[in-house]
């Protein structure tokens with residue numbers, strides 16, 4: 038029997054400059070930058086077996102945490118149908134997909150970035166196996182990032198270790214796939230960052246990100262927002278090379294609050310922050326002012342608060358969390374090394 042297997046782990050990421058608003062074909066209306074996380078991972082295995090029939094259709098079983106999952110299957114099937122020009126073999130093979138997340142259900146961590154990047158990596162890996170055509174590491178990762186983007190925009194950034202940017206803000210930057218920000222190119226202050234995610238509400242998002250992005254199409258502030266994001270990227274790049282933690286925290290918090298400000302002023306208005314989210318923001322700012330510890334927050338499209346700080350401050354921040362945030366569940370993550378081929382364990386980023 039003609040069987041091929043691809044098996045990858047791929048992480049979630051947290052945006053520092055937020056992608057919010059898109060053009061057709063999943064092109065971002067503004068550029069974004071993220072930290073790649075270490076512990077919030079999807080572990081996905083895709084097995085393909087040659088079909089006996091000539092019928093040109095997508096044939097797929099999708100298991101999420103060992104259970105057949107029809108809802109996810111339909112989503113993936115839809116996506117795969119759009120990928121048959123790129124991966125022509127999709128019509129000739131039956132796919133069995135097993136997917137696990139290392140982070141708990143209802144943790145408020147969006148799983149689309151980790152799962153869609155893992156799927157993209159598996160598809161590109163299978164494509165190499167079936168075509169026997171080996172790409173360079175750069176070509177492979179750009180292609181995986183492009184495929185991931187087509188599934189879920191922010192997933193394009195999860196392909197790369199440490200930090201990635203996606204979207205045009207200067208000549209030569211790509212909208213179609215993300216590009217890595219190399220550790221060597223940035224200041225040591227940012228080499229080891231932690232992200233402790235305070236779970237205010239673990240329920241599924243009240244507004245899907247597709248609907249959220251669509252709110253920007255007619256947003257009265259959209260042009261100034263897109264310009265601001267481009268300016269913030271330029272400022273953040275400077276900060277990443279000069280190590281200025283204060284300006285880093287200012288930009289990151291402004292981006293998070295802008296995202297929520299845009300949602301609140303959309304039509305219809307969307308308010309995802311909870312009273313506890315605001316309470317935590319105040320606590321972080323008071324702690325920072327009093328202790329001078331460089332700790333700040335960012336927020337995705339939900340009520341949970343990501344607390345960002347250099348690893349060197351971990352002890353102080355954890356002690357403070359133990360005192361002030363002990364009524365919340367907190368997931369401790371940090372910046373990580375990106376996806377891994379589970380079968381070969383090879384470092385694809387060499």
Ligand code: PMV
Pocket residue numbers: 051052054055056057069147149189190191192246247296337338
């Ligand atoms: O990739 P999507 O369509 O789920 O959108 C992600 C949007 C934010 O998480 C709010 C921001 C970002 O850049 O990740």
